Amino acid sequence: MKTILTLMAAIWLLMGARSGAAQPAKAQEKAAVCVGCHGEAGKGVTPLFPKLAGQNPKYLSAQLRAFKHQSRSVPAMNAVAAGLSEEDIATLSAYFAAQLPQAEAVESSPEGEAIYRFGIAARKVPACAACHGPQGQGNAPAGFPRVQGQYAAYTIKALSDYAQGLRGENTPMRAIAARLNEAEMKAVAAYIAGLK
Structure with a gap:
């Protein structure tokens, strides 16, 4: 009986491995x-x-x-x-x-880091890290995207699209991006690209 159960377990594991593959x-x-x-x-x-x-x-x-x-x-x-x-x-x-992301090799951006970590209080720009995580890993349960290692050019375009109302109809990103100027968008995008 023990041999039969062992054999059945082996068959079950093999079938599971095949379907998983x-x-x-x-x-x-x-x-x-x-x-x-x-x-x-x-x-x-x-x-x-x-x-x-x-x-x-x-x-x-x-x-x-x-x-x-x-x-x-x-x-x-x-x-x-x-x-x-x-x-x-x-x-x-x-x-x-499930794929492993990779960061870009970029120069450090102190201004971008300051915006990402602390925001710009005077203009009511919250810290990017509040939603996207300290290392840009995002917040999966909330559906906030991972930004870590994203191309700077793509991040700039995304922020610009939000600011112009071309994207994110019902998201706080529209208002947040609209409060950033072009230089700030570039700085934070450069910082995000290098996050690991």
Whole structure:
């Protein structure tokens, strides 16, 4: 009887291992279309498009849904997301969240660090770290994105889009970004790019 139970347990573990191995392969297959803009495993190709590796899955899912339903307008992403099912969105979000992110090699930005860590009280700009974490890891339960190691050029564009009302209709980021000038956006973006 003990031998039969051991054999059944071994078969169950083997089956579990095979189905577990199939999941990453399926996710990688789904993510293949993303490689051209976001790089292998979402690690980045060009500063025009964000790095996805290590991003919070709740945030990724929300963005993919926004692209799918066109409440966030980026034509290429709207087209890609249009055919995604909820299962696809969950699979892609989990896949990119599981990848290891990498920081950029950038010069230190004391002004950017001050804004990131302490904000600008005189203009009611809160510390970025309050929502995005001390090392830029984000806040997964709240759905706040990981910003750590993100391309500076992409962060500047995101902040500019928020400030101009082109993104984040129901988010505090619109008001926060609108209180930053261009030099401050560049400084904080440079600091974020080097976070590890």
